[in-house]
């Protein structure tokens with residue numbers, strides 16, 4: 130689909146963006162950082178920032194860069210080796226960016242986060258305050274996963290997931306995912322074709338996506354598409370484009386037809402955005418009966434989840450934790466922030482006239 134002029138205008142009004150850079154955009158086969166690409170990306174970000182756009186950079190590449198610095202000893206476990214590579218590579222990575230930003234008289238700051246930081250509302254708010262403070266000072270935040278401590282189940286799927294969470298937390302206008310391909314290709318036919326725009330109702334991306342990943346990349350194209358689709362439904366436009374193309378950020382910000390675009394849908398309230406992104410981070414679950422399910426999903430009025438409609442409580446959670454809402458046949462209906470602990474929820478379940486277990490303002494119902 131061709132962009133129309135309104136869409137082009139929309140590109141020019143991005144005031145706050147997240148730019149996510151994949152490992153293979155900035156590192157070569159041996160893990161060495163590519164100075165020309167880093168120079169081009171930092172110039173692009175510096176230009177946007179000077180024009181008043183708030184930019185948060187989420188960059189992968191620590192593990193990749195570590196490979197060019199150190200060879201972990203053969204006696205190490207895979208996890209230890211990865212920790213060594215990430216811890217050594219991260220300094221190299223962030224210094225490479227910081228040195229380039231300095232050439233544009235810009236300061237950069239490093240923020241390393243883990244999945245836990247998005248589980249805990251206080252950590253979440255602390256991260257948001259820090260990023261806002263840096264942006265206010267016109268400092269470029271460079272975010273990465275804290276790979277030295279985030280191992281196995283504590284890890285994000287990949288930095289596409291992490292940058293999606295940041296985009297939603299910061300309520301940006303656009304999330305730009307830079308990879309080593311020009312965008313999402315339709316590979317179903319004889320010739321692969323770049324898909325310019327994704328309809329919001331699209332769901333089944335696996336029909337296009339091959340389960341291959343770029344070398345050293347972690348997530349692959351399917352995660353990118355699923356995250357992009359989710360963000361667009363939350364009111365954030367997503368672009369998947371080639372980070373090795375010179376001037377790519379200016380092209381996207383200038384409304385040029387590059388890469389694949391997931392146009393933004395109606396925006397949602399910030400708190401609901403946080404909750405919508407909590408899949409996999411929940412600490413427990415409530416099972417609800419049919420009556421409660423139709424009250425929550427009908428969309429006719431704003432309904433909180435009351436204990437009377439709850440038939441089961443799973444896991445151990447405290448007030449303020451995110452919990453999953455499931456139907457009696459196990460279908461996940463949505464997520465919400467618990468107004469009480471699991472003990473209180475168990476004591477109240479099935480009873481009339483009790484306070485909500487999840488208030489409407491903290492409730493996110495998954496689209497059908």
Ligand SMILES: Nc1ncnc2c1ncn2[C@@H]1O[C@H](COP(=O)(O)OP(=O)(O)O)[C@@H](O)[C@H]1O
Nearest residue numbers: 151152308313314337338339342343346349350
């Ligand atoms: N339909 C598709 N269109 C584009 N790329 C695809 C598709 N299916 C699979 N891919 C693969 O996805 C890779 C990008 O994902 P990933 O390795 O996670 O990159 P990054 O390191 O930038 O996060 C591409 O290098 C490509 O090989």
Ligand SMILES: N[C@@H](CCC(=O)OP(=O)(O)O)C(=O)O
Nearest residue numbers: 152189190191192287288347
């Ligand atoms: N935090 C890791 C990034 C892992 C990752 O998600 O990589 P990618 O799929 O290239 O974005 C690193 O800095 O090496």
